Amino acid sequence: MSTVARRPPGTEPRRSSSRGDAANSWINVALHWIARWEVGLCLLIVIVVAGSSAASSNFLTPFNLETMALNATVLGFLALGVAPVIMTGDIDLSIASTLALCGVVMAVLWQHGLNIWVAAGLAIILGGILGLVNGLVVVMFELPSLAVTLGSMSTYTGIAFLILQGKAIINFPASLVQLGSGGLFGSDFPIASAILLICAAILAFVIHRTAFGKSIFAIGGNRQAARFSGVPVARTRILVFVIAGAFAALAAIFYLGNFDTAQANMAADQLLPAITAVILGGVSAYGGSGTIQGVVLALVLLQLLETGLGVAGLSGQEQTISVGILLIIAISGGAAIGAVRNRFRRREHRSSIALSATSETEEVSQTASINVEDHSTHEQGYESVP
């Protein structure tokens, strides 16, 4: 009796429960699809494209699009590589330095007479090893990845400088330049972008469809819980650093192909944009959520925005400011949408509990089956808890 009276206005349990509940769940489903991060990114992309092509007729020319696609390639590989690391709740600040070191080693090997493709293969292996070093130090000593990769960032750049001694290597073979800046089958679509998309697709499959990917999100969500449920935490965390290193090495190959020069400080300014792209792509900075598709869309958005602002006559620094503001708006806006969604979900949850006990048991059995499924996916990678 009194419990009803004490409720704040507007939260009384509905009499016509079935209709109200249906409406609520409809809203919920709609919100679930509309409030997806990727939808927001697509919307922003449409707005930027519409605005920029209204501002200038030169915006959507094939040449302009090709340049944009090429410019986004190196950044794209860096961002895709670091995305899994951020999904596990770690961070890798050394990706740009890994790019530089791998590029320098590849260039030097080539200069000493090695075939450029063998050198590229070795560079990818080196990238994996550099990532492995990061991962091992972070996991084995239980250190904050921020501090470790801050250290390895200067270490790797320093080694790159030591190898080149301030010089630059230029004039790479035509085949590499063709790979880095040529078009696919003679068309305007760059080969590099095609390879980037293929790599993104493979990565998306690995992250979103395999047990390994599931364990990445489990670790990012709750490391302790992941360990107790048998997720190979140490191995997965090390492996994502290896992925980041290998992708940075891939970025190095395309950097050499596109810009045709190897310097020790190359791409040093790409670190923060890469992390920006990952975060703007909807990957939580605390780990545990995000999609590769979102990162790719964020890359497209950033590139379009940069070019669009350039077309609109803004200077490079004003573009940087705009990207910073966009990042703030996107992240805090995303948090606001999430809060609204949670409120709806909680209300629905509350009414479902009030409604009937049968639906609740159904829910429980559902969660139980999900748990079983989860266990079976992780079984191959079962690791004994130390």
Next chain:
Amino acid sequence: MNAPLVRPGLWERGRFGLARLFRIREVGLISIVVIVSIVAAISIPAFRNGVNLRELLNNAAVVAIVAIGESLVLLTRQIDLSVGAILGLSAFITGSLLGQLSGIGGIGVILIALLLPIFIGIVLGSINGVLISFARMPAIIATLATLSIYSGLQVVVSGGSQVYAYQLPTWLSQLYTTSWLGVGSFVWIAVVWVVLFSFVMRILRWGRDLYAMGSNPEAARYMAIPTRRRTIQAFVVCGALAGFGGLLYIAQYGNVDATAGAGFELTVIAGAVVGGVSLFGGSGSPLGAALGAVLLLEIENVLALLKISIFAQQTLQGVAIISAVALYAVLMRRSQQPATRNRSQSDNDTPQIVKTEVQQ
């Protein structure tokens, strides 16, 4: 019942004496700084040179002051990547204003010179704080965004112009070479800030709140610590100190351009980390951060004097950061063995619980 499980003597070992003294981080840091200085002074004559020492100490003082601010933020388990941009922006605005006021003397100008950079720092720091505690952005993202915004603003404000040393009031440009009681003015200023913030962080409730928030944010909230307000305040203080660092930056270099302060944040964070401020929050001190900055710059200075190439210096600096972090992690784990080790190893949990129950 199971009395052998409790062996108090084992863990209390080393409570007194030299071993205990060296467990205090700052003591270890000071002794390393002193040892490095003595060895360097004996083996490298150029290190003893007055100009070199002044240069080193002044450089270290600026980094140390900003590192104190950064340490407050790190202690609350946050991070501020925008300190370099705040320093640069405040240096440029203050410098250009002082350049325009160059004809006018008097106490008013001195007051402007002192208060304007701090005010700029407070404004920029509070933007960081509000984004993090009210817009609920992760600190690393928010300050990454404000880093690009502030450094972009610096370029826009400057419009390609520069502030030159001759435009500055003489007392400011001479501050760099002034020394009181044989010790450089920058060092005195840094010492004042260190003493002030050591007091604040050790004694005042405000400081203890920051530690509590860093050690366990959840528990801090339950203890009715106003965590949001404290977070904003930590960022404001950090911004204020970075802004003040901007003033010293002008005094040090005289020329300020659009790129002033770029990359400074990494040196500051590295200094704080070498000084034992944990990136996981709750552990470390302003004094440690300042000492870490001094140690980092001292090593850099020695390497430069040994004519080791600047590139190898960078490598060694990176290695130094990693090994410092690793060392602190090992020391921390050893000193907290009975308390923390069991937290990660569930098997050992039971004896720990039994122990506390027996004691009660």
